[in-house]
Amino acid sequence: MGNFPVITVDGPSGSGKGTICSLLARELGWNLLDSGALYRLVGLAARHHGVVLDDEDALVVLAAHLDVQFETSATQNEVTIILEGEEVTQTIRTEECGADASVIAAIGSVREALLERQRAFVSEPGLIADGRDMGTVVFPQAPLKVYLTASAEERANRRYNQLINKGVGASLQTILADIQVRDARDMNRAVAPLKPADDAITLDTTQLSIEAVLAAVLDQARHKGLR
Numbered sequence: 123m124g125n126f127p128v129i130t131v132d133g134p135s136g137s138g139k140g141t142i143c144s145l146l147a148r149e150l151g152w153n154l155l156d157s158g159a160l161y162r163l164v165g166l167a168a169r170h171h172g173v174v175l176d177d178e179d180a181l182v183v184l185a186a187h188l189d190v191q192f193e194t195s196a197t198q199n200e201v202t203i204i205l206e207g208e209e210v211t212q213t214i215r216t217e218e219c220g221a222d223a224s225v226i227a228a229i230g231s232v233r234e235a236l237l238e239r240q241r242a243f244v245s246e247p248g249l250i251a252d253g254r255d256m257g258t259v260v261f262p263q264a265p266l267k268v269y270l271t272a273s274a275e276e277r278a279n280r281r282y283n284q285l286i287n288k289g290v291g292a293s294l295q296t297i298l299a300d301i302q303v304r305d306a307r308d309m310n311r312a313v314a315p316l317k318p319a320d321d322a323i324t325l326d327t328t329q330l331s332i333e334a335v336l337a338a339v340l341d342q343a344r345h346k347g348l349r
């Protein structure tokens with residue numbers, strides 16, 4: 123691991139991690155790791171190769187040899203994801219891919235296979251790491267650890283609005299039920315369960331705007347001498 127600072131941002135689905143991490147990366151001029159994308163990509167690769175989600179050995183092989191490129195635009199505003207030569211940036215964002223990722227992520231050997239790949243994202247001048255176990259497992263030495271949360275109802279509303287804005291039909295009730303299933307799986311698995319690191323600062327974003335969350339995290343970064 124390079125000797126550059128890492129800010130970890132963990133939390134449940136829809137708590138705003140991706141939004142805040144990309145704003146933080148832009149504001150600080152740091153690199154970005156979207157670790158959830160890696161689990162989503164293993165799921166998509168499994169579908170492409172006809173691997174079922176309980177075939178642990180085959181999933182580990184896919185995770186260890188994942189042929190993926192993250193191409194960042196010059197302005198760092200957009201990341202294009204290429205899996206085995208195919209652009210999959212939007213494909214991996216479906217609820218189906220998220221659910222597959224959550225199932226795969228409960229397998230310890232798959233997590234192990236992705237560990238060094240995640241740590242290799244650390245580079246100058248620093249890394250913003252978005253996920254579920256960034257502060258607890260992948261970057262336990264990070265100088266700033268943030269845990270974002272929000273009520274399941276608020277997170278479901280956010281996801282619903284996101285889908286409606288994309289022109290995708292959605293049911294709020296189904297989204298809320300999916301979020302609750304995903305929370306339970308991510309928080310209760312035996313390996314690297316979703317939880318705040320002991321030294322994380324927790325922000326409940328239920329009633330906070332994106333701007334307020336960003337300002338609070340930047341304030342913590344300043345406090346730690348990271349900007």
Ligand SMILES: Nc1ncnc2c1ncn2[C@@H]1O[C@H](COP(=O)(O)OP(=O)(O)OP(=O)(O)O)[C@@H](O)[C@H]1O
Nearest residue numbers: 134135136137138139140141280284327330331332
């Ligand atoms: N504080 C906030 N207030 C209102 N809406 C928000 C807030 N934070 C994020 N959002 C919106 O909620 C939606 C989900 O946010 P985002 O994708 O960042 O969550 P996430 O934690 O990364 O979810 P996942 O883990 O499933 O990828 C987005 O449409 C985003 O604009």
Ligand SMILES: Nc1ccn([C@H]2C[C@H](O)[C@@H](COP(=O)(O)O)O2)c(=O)n1
Nearest residue numbers: 157158159161223224227253254255
């Ligand atoms: N560090 C991580 C990142 C993600 N996961 C799992 C759990 C999530 O439900 C799923 C998809 O993540 P998202 O893209 O929605 O952030 O991947 C994990 O276990 N550990």
